[in-house]
Amino acid sequence: METVVTGELGGIARRRQHYEIAYRSYLDACSGRQYYLQLLGEADSVILRKLQEIHHNTHVIVVEPSEDYISKYKDLMEHEPHRGRLTFDWLQQRAEEYFSQETGDKCHLIHAIHVLYHVDNLKATLMNMWDSLADGGSMVIMIESGESNLGRWRLKVLEAIGVPEDKRLATCLRVSSDVMNILDDNNIDYSVTSTSTDLIDVTECLKEGSESGELLLDFLIQTAYLSLNPDVRSVLLKYLKSPEFSTNANDKVGITQYTDVIVAKKQSTGA
Numbered sequence: 001m002e003t004v005v006t007g008e009l010g011g012i013a014r015r016r017q018h019y020e021i022a023y024r025s026y027l028d029a030c031s032g033r034q035y036y037l038q039l040l041g042e043a044d045s046v047i048l049r050k051l052q053e054i055h056h057n058t059h060v061i062v063v064e065p066s067e068d069y070i071s072k073y074k075d076l077m078e079h080e081p082h083r084g085r086l087t088f089d090w091l092q093q094r095a096e097e098y099f100s101q102e103t104g105d106k107c108h109l110i111h112a113i114h115v116l117y118h119v120d121n122l123k124a125t126l127m128n129m130w131d132s133l134a135d136g137g138s139m140v141i142m143i144e145s146g147e148s149n150l151g152r153w154r155l156k157v158l159e160a161i162g163v164p165e166d167k168r169l170a171t172c173l174r175v176s177s178d179v180m181n182i183l184d185d186n187n188i189d190y191s192v193t194s195t196s197t198d199l200i201d202v203t204e205c206l207k208e209g210s211e212s213g214e215l216l217l218d219f220l221i222q223t224a225y226l227s228l229n230p231d232v233r234s235v236l237l238k239y240l241k242s243p244e245f246s247t248n249a250n251d252k253v254g255i256t257q258y259t260d261v262i263v264a265k266k267q268s269t270g271a
Contacts, residue, residue, distance in 0.1 A: 008223055009163065010171025013118065015224045022219040025212045031199040045076060047111060048086065061089045061107070063098045096120060099128035106134035113142045114259075116179065117172035123182050130188065136268040142261050145194060146175030150220065150257035153245040157221065160235050172222055176260035183264060190264040199254045202240055206253060220255075 012019050044062075051058050064070050070090055077088070091098060095112065096119040110129050119125040133139055145151050155175070158168050169178060176192070183190050202220070204213030205227075217227040217236055227233050239245055246255045 008226075009167070010173045010222045012218060012222050012224045013172065018218070018224045022215040022224075025204075025215040026200070026219040028212070029201045029204070029216055031201075044073065044111075044113075047109075048077075051109070052086075057085050057087075059087045059089070061091065061098075063091045063093060063095050065092060065094045067092055094119070095129075096125045099125055099132055105132075106137070107132055108134050108137040109140070110137070111140040111142075113140075114144075116141060116143055117174055120170075122169060122174060122178060126179065126182050127186065130186075130264070130266070133266045135266055137266050139264045139266075140261065141179055141263075142259050143174065143176045143179055145258050145260040146177040147260075148197070148257045149245045149255045150200065151175045153239055153255060154221065156239050156245070157236055160239070161232055176262060179262055183262075188264050190262050193261045193263075195259045195261065197256045197258045199256050201252055201254050202246065203251070203253045205240060206237060 008014075012022060048058065048060065062070065062073060064073065070092060074088075074090065077086070095115055110133055112129065116122060116125065129139055146155060154173055155168075158173065168174075180190070180192070200216075200220070202213075202216065204210045205217045205220075207213050214227040217233075217240075218224055221227075221236060227236065240255065241253065246253050248254075
């Protein structure tokens with residue numbers, strides 16, 4: 001059934017308007033709505049507060065392709081009562097571009113919070129990030145767990161519609177095990193902590209003709225308008241309704257998700 005899936009697989013973010021309305025449907029269905037809103041806007045601020053408890057002077061390099069997000073982040077930083085002294089470099093470019101450059105500068109902390117879905121070459125970017133880390137520094141990655149019900153559902157659906165592993169890895173439909181496999185292959189030690197589980201109400205997805213359900217389904221599979229393809233939709237719903245991936249209580253169908261936090265620390269040369 002792979003012929004049903006076009007080059008748009010996993011490319012919902014490239015259709016900005018569709019992505020935004022689908023994302024709103026997701027937030028409305030997610031029990032952790034406030035958590036995800038805060039995570040997207042304030043995670044950096046929390047990290048900086050912790051750093052300021054340890055270091056008086058901190059230089060921050062912000063790498064972000066969206067001018068709008070840079071503007072919002074600058075505004076957030078201006079209103080944060082950080083202790084100590086913070087200096088910033090604001091770089092409007094993709095993380096993949098930044099870490100592919102050989103600047104010679106080393107970072108003591110590199111974090112990618114739900115970033116690695118969107119790089120073209122996951123392995124190259126991850127290893128460039130590691131090479132950019134100073135001895136004794138830490139790399140922190142947050143990414144959807146492949147062991148959550150949502151993660152397992154995505155992987156099962158892609159397998160069922162005939163999407164090969166290399167094609168999945170070329171899209172944003174990546175999970176934490178993909179990152180861990182690369183670290184394992186390169187003998188990089190790491191620890192993994194999972195965030196608390198959140199429940200997504202997918203009841204609307206099962207209702208024929210529900211616009212919010214179609215948008216939510218598109219967001220869950222990260223592909224615009226894929227829910228409108230009857231062959232693929234039948235596969236999506238078959239597994240979404242399965243007790244292997246979802247729960248059904250009080251006429252509400254829900255699927256759980258959580259994020260894995262992967263932390264890799266580079267040993268000091270003197271260690």
